[in-house]
């Protein structure tokens with residue numbers, strides 16, 4: 001039959017290969033700030049042009065020659081999108097434990113911490129964007145492919161709960177290979193936990209904006225990445241649940257060329273706008289300003305109703 005067993009070895013290998021291919025990790029050399037590092041040259045993955053770290057950073061981590069989007073670390077994203085020195089991080093101290101005693105998970109966590117210089121695969125906190133206060137979470141592809149374990153889910157849930165109490169909008173910047181295999185069912189449960197926090201935040205009349213970056217896949221795509229009031233994406237970002245080769249294998253038919261590309265997903269109606277990297281801060285600022293104003297009016301009206309004035 002055309003539909004393979006979900007646990008068959010071929011499919012597993014196929015998923016593993018696809019994820020590795022999809023995941024271009026952010027180059028740590030692009031983060032170095034000292035003088036010598038800035039003049040160091042890095043080749044563009046697409047056009048092979050040699051560019052200095054300074055040139056790439058000055059152009060919002062986009063190749064000036066061919067428009068290739070270099071992967072960006074979670075902390076850098078926050079710096080690029082928020083007002084200078086406005087970001088206050090929350091729950092940085094939370095770290096994952098090997099609850100299921102999965103073989104070699106502790107070592108993998110240790111390596112991920114060293115490689116990413118983060119405690120977990122998501123950074124959460126409060127900042128301002130063009131003067132507008134916003135809670136945000138930013139996922140990091142350098143930490144176990146941005147996978148969603150219990151701590152990632154807990155941190156994102158907490159930021160939504162904080163935003164609900166404080167009547168603040170949430171901005172989510174997503175990049176993920178999906179659920180974290182080493183945490184099994186605990187990882188999958190984060191989909192429903194975060195989704196419920198999103199719903200409570202929404203029911204209280206608050207805004208949630210998502211910025212999908214390359215790639216946003218698996219359980220993250222199947223839950224909170226697709227629950228935004230406004231869903232934005234970077235050009236050419238892969239957005240989907242399972243990888244195209246797995247789908248092709250299951251359906252036994254060829255898929256369109258731009259399958260799961262943000263441009264195609266926009267055509268299908270799942271994304272509201274594709275925003276180039278150098279315009280994202282301004283775009284988000286506008287959205288937040290517009291909704292902050294409406295929010296104030298809404299609250300004022302409510303006060304009139306409750307006081308009878």
Ligand SMILES: [Zn+2]
Nearest residue numbers: 044047063066
């Ligand atoms: Zn290039």
